[in-house]
Amino acid sequence: MRPVARSAIAAGLVLLVSQSGAAEEADQGAQLASTCASCHRLDGGGTIIPSIIGLGEERLTNALLAYRASQSPNHIMHAIALSLNDEEIASVARYVAAQGK
């Protein structure tokens, strides 16, 4: 086999792996977001409790990091955010942000 072809196959493998990695991250996001749905309607509806739909990934990530850092202003979101590691915050933020599109 010529080296060029071999590297092409290798590149294909990398692509496959990263696709399944992305799918897995989406599944993790979906499972974590089910927790959000107990209080935040994922269809963007609802009253009084702020919607998390249409906020964008960065804003959601920053909000979760801020909630994780402090009990104020909301001890419910503090408890939720404290249970999430960085990777989980990233995948739930990405998933929820994608729902708004």
Added chain:
Amino acid sequence: MKSWTRREFGRLTGAALLTALNQPKARGQAKARVVVIGGGIGGATVAKYLAATATAIEVTLVEPRQSYATCFFSNLYLAGLRPFESLSHGYEALAKQYGITVIHESAAAIHPAVKTVALNNGSKLSYDRLVVAPGIAFRDRALNGYDEAAMEIMPHAWNAGQQTRLLRQQLESMEDGGLFVLVAPPNPFRCPPAPYERASLVASYFQRRKPKAKILILDAKDSFNAQDLFQDAWNRHYPGMIEWLPAQFTGGVTAIDAKTRSVITEGATFKAAVANVIPAQMAGRLAQQAGLANQSGWCPVDPVTFESALQPGVHLVGDAIIGWDMPKSAFCANSQAKACAFAIAADLTGSARFPAHLFNTCYTYLAPDDAFSNAISFKPVDGKLKSVISFISKVEESSEVRRQAARAAEGWYDAFTHDVFG
């Protein structure tokens, strides 16, 4: 029945929805069957999340009632602050939007060895996995004289429905100056703060309509959930109206005399104008009959998959399980149900497993504009579900913070019931 794909459903409603998980094992195979018995919060949530995210699974929900009335927020109805209809939720969305087969029938028996469920109408359902969410039953002979006939005179109102309406009627027709006796159950029981929330909200109703009425709580315990928050609120909002007597003083409630509407404790008898008797509890009847409960009366489960420790292939969620640190609340049932649905999906379809996040969040009303909240997260530790992070409102919080919590609770009710039934 047609099951909508995520894309089709999104088009149908124009709404964001739960996404189907990747289900590698399921390709090209016959659909796996999951039967869910019990359309309360736990059962309905398992059915919905399985149907929406594990599209390769066929989901059947067995529930005799046409609609479900929530116990949570039923204390607001008792206080005249919410119509009963607002507590009621149908199964149409679960059937139409998620393709769940909803059968309005009672389950008569479970046969785990051959993986079938017998229904009361004589038909049989086969399953690959069974989920049982039977809720609670009252312990037999927990209180002498408290039989079905007595319940029609001194209601428990601990399953929302006719009993709740009966208690409301009695409270409405009670004369000013009457004594409302509330018998609070021993641990563990459905919704730990609820008897005391009920006393608080009934007091707010009395204050408006029957200011000379009194409330006496006869407890089977010597202390109760969030006691400092309740006692502070009772002194602030309803001075002199609510009296609480612990078991160590009365010796505990031993009997009921429905004829005289009296509650009999070891040391004294209390005659009520209206009595709400909440008896000791255990897992629902079906769990007892099917051998899913142990000597404690509750159902032991695996803390990750919620599979029964006594019957393989059968999962349990909600009030009926031994939840260790998890209280028997609707929020916990909903949280367990999601973890259970994802675990079943992983087993049957090969979808990815992730550590579950289990929570309890409760809003509890002390007065119509004064509520407190708590938030607890749980993790499986050494085969048990342990509380790892826990916050609760403080006694010295400002009235503005409490007002906001009372408003947030309304928003939560809308979102939560939408998550379960919508």
Added chain:
Amino acid sequence: MTTPTPRVIVPSAAAKGEIFQVKTIISHEMETGLRHDDQGNVIPRKIINKFVCRYNETVVFSVDLHEAISANPFFEFSLRATESGRLDFVWEEDGGAVFALSHQLTVD
């Protein structure tokens, strides 16, 4: 504020020489004087500071209470039945208010 409700559970008859149980409770918030309201003002102390039980005028049980006692103070104690007569129970609150109950006991 709240009018405290005192309660006792005592038998109405006992044999001479018999030891009987007395249980007492008073619904009282036992405000410690250490808390602040939501405006930052100290909530003044108001506790039951003394509980006394007399059996035909003689003090048979007495307790001084302090801020650390939780709400709704409960006492359970035993007495020996010596003669028929009256049991008097008195709770004293900060500021001088007094709450009392009495109970007839027949001894034979």
